[in-house]
Amino acid sequence: xxxxxxxxxxxxxxxIPRYIIENSVIAQVWGKLxxxxxxxxxxxxxxxxxxxxYEACRIAIESSGAPRDRIGAVYVGSESKPYAVKPSGTVLVxxxxxxxxxxxxxxxxxxxxxxxxxxxxxxxxxSGMIDFGIAVGTDTSQGRPGDELEYTAAAGGAALxxxxxxxxxxxxxxxxxxxxxxxxxxxxRSGEKYPRHLFRFTGEPAYFHHIISSVRxxxxxxxxxxxxxxxxxxxxxxxxxxxxxxxxxxxxMEQIKPGLLSPIIGNTYSGATLVxxxxxxxxxxxxxxxxxxxxGSGAGSDTFSFLVTDLxxxxxxxxxxxxxxxxxxxxxxxxxxxxxxxLML
Amino acid sequence: MPEIxxxxxxxxxxxxxxxxxxxxxxxxxxxxxxxxxxCGGDLEEVELPRRxxxxxxxxxxxxxxxxxxxTPYIVGYIELLDGTRLFAMLTDVEPDEVRVGMELEAxxxxxxxxxxSGHIVYGVKxxxxxx
Amino acid sequence: MEGIVAVGYGLVRVGEYWAKDIVSLAADAASxxxxxxxxxxxxxxxxxxxxxxxxxxxxxxxIHVADELGFADGLAVNIxxxxxxxxxxxxxxxxxxxxxxxxxxxxxxxxKVSDNLPSDVLEAILIDIDRRVLKYSGLTDAGLAAIMAxxxxxxxxxxxxKITSLSVLDHENGVNNPYAxxxxxxxxxxxxxxxxxxxxxxIFDVAPYGDGAAFLVLTTKEKAxxxxxxxxxxxxxxxxxxxxxxxxxxxLLSFDASAxxxxxxxxxxxxxxxxxxxxxxxxxxSITGVLALEALGLSGSGSGADDVWSGKFNLDRQVSVDxxxxxxxxxxPIGATGAYQLCEAFMRFEEAPRREYGLVHMMSGFDDxxxxxxxxxxxxx
Numbered sequence: 075x076x077x078x079x080x081x082x083x084x085x086x087x088x089x090i091p092r093y094i095i096e097n098s099v100i101a102q103v104w105g106k107l108x109x110x111x112x113x114x115x116x117x118x119x120x121x122x123x124x125x126x127x128y129e130a131c132r133i134a135i136e137s138s139g140a141p142r143d144r145i146g147a148v149y150v151g152s153e154s155k156p157y158a159v160k161p162s163g164t165v166l167v168x169x170x171x172x173x174x175x176x177x178x179x180x181x182x183x184x185x186x187x188x189x190x191x192x193x194x195x196x197x198x199x200x201s202g203m204i205d206f207g208i209a210v211g212t213d214t215s216q217g218r219p220g221d222e223l224e225y226t227a228a229a230g231g232a233a234l235x236x237x238x239x240x241x242x243x244x245x246x247x248x249x250x251x252x253x254x255x256x257x258x259x260x261x262x263r264s265g266e267k268y269p270r271h272l273f274r275f276t277g278e279p280a281y282f283h284h285i286i287s288s289v290r291x292x293x294x295x296x297x298x299x300x301x302x303x304x305x306x307x308x309x310x311x312x313x314x315x316x317x318x319x320x321x322x323x324x325x326x327m328e329q330i331k332p333g334l335l336s337p338i339i340g341n342t343y344s345g346a347t348l349v350x351x352x353x354x355x356x357x358x359x360x361x362x363x364x365x366x367x368x369x370g371s372g373a374g375s376d377t378f379s380f381l382v383t384d385l386x387x388x389x390x391x392x393x394x395x396x397x398x399x400x401x402x403x404x405x406x407x408x409x410x411x412x413x414x415x416x417l418m419l
Numbered sequence: 420m421p422e423i424x425x426x427x428x429x430x431x432x433x434x435x436x437x438x439x440x441x442x443x444x445x446x447x448x449x450x451x452x453x454x455x456x457x458c459g460g461d462l463e464e465v466e467l468p469r470r471x472x473x474x475x476x477x478x479x480x481x482x483x484x485x486x487x488x489x490t491p492y493i494v495g496y497i498e499l500l501d502g503t504r505l506f507a508m509l510t511d512v513e514p515d516e517v518r519v520g521m522e523l524e525a526x527x528x529x530x531x532x533x534x535x536s537g538h539i540v541y542g543v544k545x546x547x548x549x550x
Numbered sequence: 551m552e553g554i555v556a557v558g559y560g561l562v563r564v565g566e567y568w569a570k571d572i573v574s575l576a577a578d579a580a581s582x583x584x585x586x587x588x589x590x591x592x593x594x595x596x597x598x599x600x601x602x603x604x605x606x607x608x609x610x611x612x613i614h615v616a617d618e619l620g621f622a623d624g625l626a627v628n629i630x631x632x633x634x635x636x637x638x639x640x641x642x643x644x645x646x647x648x649x650x651x652x653x654x655x656x657x658x659x660x661x662k663v664s665d666n667l668p669s670d671v672l673e674a675i676l677i678d679i680d681r682r683v684l685k686y687s688g689l690t691d692a693g694l695a696a697i698m699a700x701x702x703x704x705x706x707x708x709x710x711x712k713i714t715s716l717s718v719l720d721h722e723n724g725v726n727n728p729y730a731x732x733x734x735x736x737x738x739x740x741x742x743x744x745x746x747x748x749x750x751x752x753i754f755d756v757a758p759y760g761d762g763a764a765f766l767v768l769t770t771k772e773k774a775x776x777x778x779x780x781x782x783x784x785x786x787x788x789x790x791x792x793x794x795x796x797x798x799x800x801x802l803l804s805f806d807a808s809a810x811x812x813x814x815x816x817x818x819x820x821x822x823x824x825x826x827x828x829x830x831x832x833x834x835x836s837i838t839g840v841l842a843l844e845a846l847g848l849s850g851s852g853s854g855a856d857d858v859w860s861g862k863f864n865l866d867r868q869v870s871v872d873x874x875x876x877x878x879x880x881x882x883p884i885g886a887t888g889a890y891q892l893c894e895a896f897m898r899f900e901e902a903p904r905r906e907y908g909l910v911h912m913m914s915g916f917d918d919x920x921x922x923x924x925x926x927x928x929x930x931x
Contacts (some may be wrong), residue, residue, distance in 0.1 A: 092511045119489060120510055120528040120544065128527045156539055165541060169433035169527050171466070393550025401511075401549060424681075432686055447798050449682050456793060475704065477696035478749035479688060483673035486688045494689045496697045496802070505797045506687040506697070514749070519704060530686060542686050 075193070075250045077200030081236055082243030083380065084206060085138020088232035088352030088395045089129035090339055091117045094402050095410045097225050103407050104220045110312040113404070114228035114340025117214045119413045123152045123231065124162040126345070127212040128169055130233035134208065135170065137392045138244075140235045142170065146204025147177035147195050151187025151211045151344045152231075155180055158264065166210075177204070184260060185309055186370025187211060188232070188344040193376060195236045196247055206237045213343035218268035219416060226312055228340025232348035244389040245355065245364070245380040249296045253288035254374030261372065271371075277315070280373045285309065285319050288375035289367050298379060300324040304362040307350035309369035310336035325365075332357050338399070349395065351380075356394040360384045422538045432542040435469060435525050437503055438462040446503040469525040470548060471499035478514045485531040493517055497545060511546040522548040553771035554644050555781035555928070558587030559893040561764035564731040564881030566664040570761075572599075572607050576660035577618040579763035583656065584619075587767035587779065593652035594625035596642045598635030598659030600885035600914075604674045605666050615660070624652075632678050632914030633832060635659050635885035636764070637921035640892060643768050644784060653773060658765030659886030671759060675884070679915045683795040692756050694916060695835035696748035698802055699755070702837060705803065706852035710750050712859040714741050716836045716871075717754045717878045719858060723865060724875025727894065731760050731881030754878070755836040762883025764890040771928075782896040785821065785907070786924040788814030792917045805838075805845035807920035808911060812846045815909070819924035823847050826924075827906035828870045828898065829863075830891045832913045833877050842911055843871070846922070873898060888912040892923065899927030 093116050097109035117126070127150055135142065148163040155162055163178030177198070181187040188211020195207035212231025217223030239246050259280035262269035285308060293299060300306070306329045308316040313336055320330045333350030342349055347368040354364055362382040369375045411417055428449075430436055437448035442460025451462055475496040482490045493509040495517075509517065510528055523545040530542045560582025567575055576597065584590070597612040608614060612626035625646075629639045636659025643657035663671050675691055676684035683689065689697075699713055718738050724730040741754035748756075774781040790810035793799050816823060829848060833839025843854040848869065849862075857863065863871035874880060874894035877887060891910045898908065904927035913920040 118510060118528075120530070122529060122539075125526075125528050125541070165433075168429060169541070171434055397550035401547075428682065428686075449795060449797070451798065456798060475697045475701040477693045477700065477751075478746070479690055479693045480745070480749070481672065481690065481692065481747045482669065482688070483676055483690060484667065484669040485673060485685075487669055489688065492688055494687050494693050494697070496701070506683055506689050506694075508688045519700070530688070 077196055077247070079200045080239035080246060081196050081199045082239050082246040083234050084237040084241065084243050085134040085140050085235040085389055086232065086352050086355055087130045087133025087137060087391045088230070088349045089126055089133065090115050090230035090342070090349065090395070090398045091121055091126070092401055092403060093118060093405045093413065094339070095405055095407065099407050100225055110225050110314070111340055112337050114226055115230055115342070116410055116414060117229040121214065121229065122156045123154045123212040123214050124156050124165055126214065126229060126231040127162060127210045127233065128166060130210060130212065130231045131166055131170055131208055133391050133393070134233040134235050138235060138389045140206055143173045144205040145172050145176060145208060147198055147207035148172065149179055149181055149191035149194060149207070149209050151181040151183070151191045151209070152213050153182055153184055153187065153343055154213045154215055183374060184371035185343045185346060186368040186374055186376055188348045189368040189376035189378070192234060192236065192378070193250060193252065196250070199236050199238055205241070206235055209234050209236060211344035211348040213345050215341065215343040216268050216414070221268070222273070223269065223271065226341040228342050230339060230342035230349050231345035232352045234348065242385055243383060244385040245382045248379040248381050249292070251288055251292040251295065251377040252374060253284055253291060255284070257373035259371045259373055276371070280371060281309070281311070281315055281369050282319055282322070284373050284375040285367050285369050286322060288377045289323055292377040296379070302363055303329060303365045305332060305354045305358065306330050306365040307333035307347050307354060308367050310334060310346050310350065311341045313337045352391060353395045355386065356390060356396065358382045358386060360386055422533065422536060425540055433527060435467045435543050436464055437467045439465040446501055448503050448505040467503050468500040471497045471523055473517070473519055473521045473523055474498050474504070475519060476509065476517055495523065495545060497523060508544045509546065510544040524548040554647050554768060554784045555771045555774050556766040556768050556892065556896055557774050557779040557781050558583040558585070558767035559765070559896045560586065561729050561890055561893045562762060563729045564760040564762040564883050567761045568664065572602055572611065572660055572662040573614045573618050575662065575761060576615045576763045579658065579660070580615065580619055580656055580765040583765040583767050588777065590654040590767065590769070592621060592624060592654050592656045594627070594643065594646050594655045595621060596627045596629060596639035596655065596657045598629045598631070598639040598885045598889065599661055600630055600632050600635050600678060601661060601663070601671070601674050603630060604678060605671065607662055607665060630885065631919065633834065633884055633887055634912055634914035634919045634921055635888070637888035637912040640766065640888065641787065641789065641921065647768060647770060654767060654769045656765055656767055658763065658889040660763035661883035661885045662761050663759045664761050679918070680795045683797055690748060692748040692751055692835065694796070695837050696751045698841070699750055699837040702803055702840070708852070708855050711738060711742060712855035713836050713840055714738060714755055715855070715859045716833060716839045717741050719864065720833065720872050720876035720878035723873055724879025727874040727880060730875045730879045731758060732879045751835065757834045757877035757882035760881035760883050762881060762886045762890065764886050764893045766889060766892055780900065781928055782899050783926045783928050784923060785926050786815040786817070786819030788812060788818065788922045789920070790814070791919045794915070794918050796916055803841060805841050805917035805920070807917045808842050808845035808913060808922070809847070811920040811922040812909065812911065815922040815924045821907055821924055825907060826869050826909050828873045828908045830895060830908065830910045831872055831876060832887070832911050833872065834882055838916065839876065846909065846911060888921065892925070895925050904928055
């Protein structure tokens with residue numbers, strides 16, 4: 075997909091909570107011997123997907139100087155909304171002091187709700203319906219105690235402000251693509267606290283099939299190949315999957331390195347690829363081209379190509395993601411259980 | 420219904436909106452509806468600076484019902500960069516890490532949740548400045 | 551202010567009254583006061599209670615207390631003004647007498663905190679003080695006092711021990727008060743190492759909330775002499791308010807309202823602070839007691855804690871503070887506390903030489919509204 079008018083990223087910001095728990099600590103509780111990642115973030119008792127979104131949006135707005143009164147859409151992608159019914163975006167509008175003449179909705183598509191929001195906003199901006207829009211991917215995902223997901227389900231989020239390229243963007247969205255199919259790898263019914271999944275079925279027929287289909291189709295359609303990209307970010311539910319999918323598609327470990335955060339912060343679900351993109355933009359230079367491929371269970375994958383412009387230096391996120399990585403502190407299982415509300419009866 | 424009372428306060432509670440005196444520049448948080456205490460001048464709404472330093476603090480061990488599951492928690496007496504003084508809860512910091520004089524910045528967090536209705540009240544808290 | 555006196559007092563020991571409701575608790579104390587005053591016909595009743603409405607115990611309390619006491623007519627007025635509730639009830643009664651609309655008034659306060667969860671009582675108290683500042687910041691009343699204590703320690707280089715020595719003094723004096731919630735002395739070590747309520751304040755820096763009721767019968771001095779009643783005379787009073795919300799004050803450690811109320815009360819009584827024999831502080835926290843001492847003019851700024859520590863206000867000294875145990879040892883039935891302080895002053899005049907003066911300080915919140923009475927003993931005997 076290409077927009078009729080060129081659009082791009084005007085500003086960005088990412089946020090992760092301060093607390094991490096090591097996989098070895100969780101494994102000790104449940105008597106497991108091997109673990110998928112090293113550690114994962116979890117939200118403090120007073121954080122949720124909305125407060126994480128707020129931080130990411132605030133950093134994006136303040137770092138880029140985006141005009142608050144010209145933001146015409148706030149779309150929040152999340153699978154861990156604080157409310158089942160009551161939008162997060164309206165709180166963001168009032169908390170960030172944005173114009174109330176704005177579109178606002180919550181998007182849900184498992185882990186790709188955030189990239190879905192980018193697609194929608196890119197279209198709105200390109201068509202001229204709005205001047206600026208914010209797409210957020212944010213989650214405080216939950217894993218049932220003892221379940222495989224408990225090792226990786228993490229918290230974090232990122233926000234992208236999208237505008238027309240002629241308003242001055244730090245990266246142009248060159249093209250995008252989306253691929254979906256009915257694949258029941260992972261789900262959560264209404265009213266349930268924890269999601270369910272089909273174990274190894276989440277791999278080959280779900281994650282790998284959809285990302286590879288989406289990226290290959292994108293390459294065919296627009297004539298790209300892995301060597302055209304300086305960096306790539308793939309959805310990262312663990313350490314292994316993004317490395318393997320990169321290799322299968324012909325990308326090197328160097329290309330995915332800056333955006334591969336799951337070993338330390340875990341799977342931030344709707345936040346995952348956007349946080350990876352933010353970390354990559356934190357180090358990218360003018361002229362760099364970045365590929366991003368998300369994955370959402372159920373299932374689908376969005377692919378994007380971003381071309382970094384000369385505005386990158388002045389628009390970089392302040393603070394960068396690294397500032398949040400530098401303040402991480404390790405907590406024990408009992409603090410994790412308490413902060414996540416797992417003891418509430 | 421406290422949800423309604425508190426909805427009315429949301430803008431200043433979310434965005435650190437205070438009052439500034441057009442005459443002498445004195446600032447107040449929460450915002451005042453009446454006149455300046457120092458010079459009687461007219462007040463206008465203003466978004467206060469998000470950074471400040473800690474003047475004093477306490478760690479609350481006996482909490483009211485709404486904050487029961489937050490204990491122990493830290494409340495700070497904070498002076499913002501423009502001199503405005505206010506009280507706010509601190510977050511992302513442990514009792515043994517708090518120091519008078521430390522640099523803080525505002526963020527938005529959940530304050531409390533009404534048990535029966537499930538309504539979440541968000542507001543400004545301060546954390547050690549990042550970056 | 552000429553010729554208003556108290557001719558009866560009544561109070562119950564502060565504590566937990568599981569089997570009593572708020573109305574009968576008030577009636578118990580009020581009946582005792584009426585007995586002492588030889589059962590006069592009361593023209594008006596003023597009842598202070600900070601939380602009876604907020605905690606859903608009994609709204610419009612005064613008419614129920616009046617009915618329980620068998621008062622067929624006369625005013626029955628409810629006053630809810632935090633810690634100043636019963637002080638304002640007393641003031642209203644005095645005004646009623648001064649206006650000539652009444653011959654006898656019954657004034658006082660009652661509080662019932664044991665019917666609710668302690669955390670619900672705390673929530674009601676902080677909303678009572680300032681919903682916008684305290685509720686949104688999670689600040690409790692003890693938390694606010696703790697912030698003041700740390701500021702005080704930083705500003706004046708004073709140790710926590712010196713602040714807490716006021717609580718030790720309270721407990722020492724409370725041993726002699728039959729109505730005190732706690733009648734035992736405590737050591738400074740014990741007070742310092744007790745569990746924290748709000749760091750750096752321990753449970754010994756915080757006056758304990760309790761159920762309580764205290765009432766006084768007021769009339770004119772002329773009437774008291776005519777009836778041959780012993781009395782305590784109100785020689786002067788002052789009322790003042792400080793800025794709210796408290797975050798708008800330029801100096802948290804300056805209790806300007808208490809200072810103003812004291813200066814007005816002393817000048818109306820035409821008595822200098824040096825001629826006082828005792829001072830009852832509204833020390834709902836050790837630190838607020840210290841700040842009140844400074845505001846009332848008994849200590850210089852930053853030296854209140856030092857003075858208490860050095861024994862300057864002990865029972866055997868010229869001006870003694872909290873002679874009946876203060877809020878810490880007597881207990882703090884919020885809206886009734888001011889009436890307790892006046893009852894205790896009256897008790898003191900019954901026992902001690904009558905030609906002495908006392909000052910009673912009360913306030914709501916943190917100096918939000920302060921009331922100071924200057925009182926003296928007297929009687930026909």
